[in-house]
Amino acid sequence: MRATSFKMKGTALFLCSALLAAGCGGQQGGNQGGDPAAPAPVKKKDPYEMSIYAPGVSAKEFDDRWRKTLEAKFPHITFKYTTSGKGNSIAELVSRGEIPDLYRLDIPTIRTNYLDMGLAYDLRDLIKQYKYDMNRFNKVFTQEIIDVIGSGEVYGLPVPPYFPQVLYYNKDLFDKFGVPYPKDGMTLDEVYELAKKMSRSDGGTIYRGLSANTMAFMRDNPMSLPILDPKVDGLSGMDKWKGLFETLKRFYDIPNNQIAKTVADENNAFSKGNVAMQINQHNIYLIIPPEVNWDIVSAPLINGAPKMMGQRGPAYWAITNQSKHKEDAFEVMMEMLSDEIQMQDSKNGIPTTLVKKEIIDALGKDHPVYGKKNMKALTTLPPIPATPKRDPGLVDIALGTQQNTMSGQFQKVATNQMDINSALREADELLKKAIAAEKEKQGKK
Template structure:
């Protein structure tokens, strides 16, 4: 019996471990993840941009994943890819095409469960960007997370023309009357050369108005709040009624008028590519969107696009982690410094806008966030037929152009717009 009692001690002594001590900890081998390819699709966003903004950071964090990317193109649209059975894991969506370019194709994947699993904080984002997407979804689903940039409205101005004619520069937060007064002073002919005081990208400006006014009524089959649309039209028509400031008869020409160098001011959306809208070699800058009488103190804006999953993806959880990385503070700070407005509420990232951009670091970038972004325009109530936003915008733009050219009065234009919207709704109902 004594011999038996000694056995544990002998074994411990032989193993070099004293009684009451533990052996050396086992070395845990790092998990080796099986390599695979993840397919990312973003219509019209070049592969060069994707690589510059995201790919390096993604490959560093996910070394086992090879990222395949497509920007679409002929024979490679998302519709083509779905038909071919070549479905991406991640797709870039937006609100206007959420239904036709994502849900109707059977790709929709609600992200709510992934947000819960990863305890992902949606409060990082500008609230309206999340709210607009969930309101646009059939049952309030979260079909994506907002990716920079978004597109706030700003007032571009040509400082050379202001200097030439001795007019003071526009200021952030100036009232609409000041905009009209400056446009009047700058609409003239000098040395046989015509100069215009004002132009605008009216399709975007009307859609992204500071009242957040939708075109089609959210609850009824009619034009939304025609009295408010009349107010908006009247504000801009005052500018186009000025002598020597006639609107271009072709929409694209009016949108591109500022770049010609003989237009003093233009309202349009801000974007990284906005430098291409400015006159070449001109001394230009930006001011905040002027305050329209009766409107809230906000900046009209077009919301961002979204990173979304597809329900066909075999790597959904890791694809969600990839989206998390693409929307990280680190990448959004880099985006902001290069000139892309962040979708986050982080003030330091907002303040960094354009700091590393060769042009924008010299501009009044505070104009973009001088007022908070306007809320999104309310969507149609669920269950009501809708007209594609692109169609609504086109009809609205045509109505404005007719009034600005003096072909019809505002009341007639808006009444006819309402009739055309009803015809489009009838088409949707009969499909």
């Protein structure tokens, strides 16, 4: 309310000054009636429809977070909102000539679903025109999209949420076995000792000490270790990946802590109620059943890694090159990323992309579930920079392909189907095959 009041007062002061200036100008110009000249009328904007496309974001979420504010701020615009679904991939929209004005980009698909489709529009001229302050955002997020191409283009502005890693724990299980709860700032070695205590068979039930979203753990690792080498074709840092596999594999060697049969089952294991801890993302789309009495602490630190939080970066609001309403689209984008909207997002448990402390500290305050959790776990450590991107000119492959390769190979290791060295060599081969296929598709040698 204070921010809104300040804005209104500032607007009123500006209008008064403008009226006074207009009056003086009229007298100096010899207004025939002796009355101050009326201010120039504001030109009414012609109504039109703006198309917004955000894959994976429901119409309800768009309405709840943005629609009411946008319709009040831009009365001349009718907002047509489309999300992904059958018949609504970006390729299908383009083929039908339904190219959106605003497009919510995702880094893993930015090449295939934006750049390669000829939709890309560099925002730098609009940022300059509107004197838009890019320092509002955490540089980790703005830098990631710039690094995708590596020559300075800004193809989008970071929209919440991003997905920081945390350690979930089941309070009832720790109470049941009389073991103290995890704490913020623990190392992975300390979590390992806890996992050994909590992995047990009791009353015919197996209680696991720790599970993990292995895909997120590998992709968003706290060392920013890329999967695909930025400079050559193949797996990046074989020895470092070996250490990361060993670090996580030891948890699944603990008696009574066998990994689930599939990557998806392991990701969902904590929701079953018989897992004491899980390394996973804070994710507003992750629903833990109410019968699981959970809380969170900061993601465990790994020896040799920076004291930073692994994280999956945000999506980005972008403008398509084909849009006929680029200035309006940029103004709409600015409104959706405003302090006021991001403050409400934060209160609802959606981690902000801004650096403003008041907004960061408000995380989860108004949410019926997050308001009772240790949300400081998400701000104890700063988010780690994104993994290095491929050098310009090198053929890239979708991050989805990379992450599925690594989580699949780790699953083979954790289920003792393959030793670590063999799994990583195979991962290297799979990545090289994927690159070769992409080169053939692009007609490159």
